Amino acid sequence: MxxxxxxxxxxxxxxxxxxxxxxxxxxxxxxxxxxxxxxxxxxxxxxxxxxxxxxxxxxxxxxxxxxxxxxxxxxxxSSLSERAVHEARDVVAAMQQLAVRESVGNLTPDDLDAMRQANTRFRAAVDAGDIEAALLADDELHDVCVRVASNRALAAVLDQYTPVLRRAERLRFSSVAGAASADRHDDLIAALADRDGDRAAQIAATVWTTLPTTPPDAPQD
The missing domain is CATH 1.10.10.10 (Winged helix-like DNA-binding domain superfamily/Winged helix DNA-binding domain)
Structure with missing residues (x-):
């Protein structure tokens, strides 16, 4: 183009x-x-x-x-290769787990409500096939924990590697897998509300590690 x-x-x-x-x-x-x-x-x-x-x-x-x-x-x-997505996925999953662990004790009711509202928008966008809105809502949901964790190194790593995943997630959110992500978001928010850091971190990892790593026509390396 x-x-x-x-x-x-x-x-x-x-x-x-x-x-x-x-x-x-x-x-x-x-x-x-x-x-x-x-x-x-x-x-x-x-x-x-x-x-x-x-x-x-x-x-x-x-x-x-x-x-x-x-x-x-x-x-x-760059082409969107399976290796690049796989590597970025593992790094982002680890950083999101850390964000959850560092924020779980400091999340306010308003923070949790913001996550619930973002997930409502996410689910509606997935149902409507609006990938841009789904990605925006997903960012807003996960950014709550990143913001509350207030770890600049963590945020810098996510800023570098999350965009690689966002290219691949356009495929995910246009499929039935997007609805499964919304359900995992609900589970994540519930665990955070219970102040269960271990369970929340496990769910956060699942949210990101279930992302497909092989886009159509991606070079295998």
């Missing part, structure tokens, strides 16, 4: 993280497709920034496995 021509420009005062997040989201949602060549000058023009933050963002995206950089040649959007 060609670089879009009608995206709103980023305010030049914003930090380089905004460029990274815009490019990351464009890869996750398929705006920038697997195999597409990424030229920093084109991306800079699209986002309305200089080439420097774009280059920095591409380096970060390469570290996350979302782009493949060949020095002196080209940078392209």
């Amino acid at each position: 060609p670089i879009p021509q009608n995206a709103p420009a980023i305010d030049r005062r914003l930090l380089r993280d905004d460029v990274y997040h815009r490019l990351r989201d464009a890869i996750v949602d398929g705006t920038l497709a697997p195999g597409e060549q990424l030229r920093d000058i084109d991306l800079a023009g699209w986002l309305g920034v200089s080439r420097t933050p774009v280059r920095e963002a591409l380096l970060r995206l390469a570290e996350a496995g979302l782009v493949a950089a060949q020095p002196g040649r080209s940078t392209t959007v």
Whole structure:
């Protein structure tokens, strides 16, 4: 897919993280497709920034496995390989377990209500086949524990590796498996409400480790 021509420009005062997040989201949602060549000058023009933050963002995206950089040649959007999804899945599952364990004693009734409301939106989105809304609601649900845990290292690891899974989860939430995720969310919230950290952590791991690791046409490596 060609670089879009009608995206709103980023305010030049914003930090380089905004460029990274815009490019990351464009890869996750398929705006920038697997195999597409990424030229920093084109991306800079699209986002309305200089080439420097774009280059920095591409380096970060390469570290996350979302782009493949060949020095002196080209940078392209990575394919969604089984190995990349499997590795990211295990890391994210471990971090989400940690977030649950570190937050379970500090979650307020409002936090739990926020998770329930997010799961209600998640279930409705899955039923309606609205993948974007399902992913957004899923993020909101899990982000409650991450926020309450207040562990910056944990949050940084999730920020790096969760986008790899989000590309694969588009397949999951468009199937009956999405409904099973909503049921696991209910179980997770109930365990958190009971302050049962061990059970909640086990459920959190199940939520993430049941994610399929073999997208259609994914290279096996």
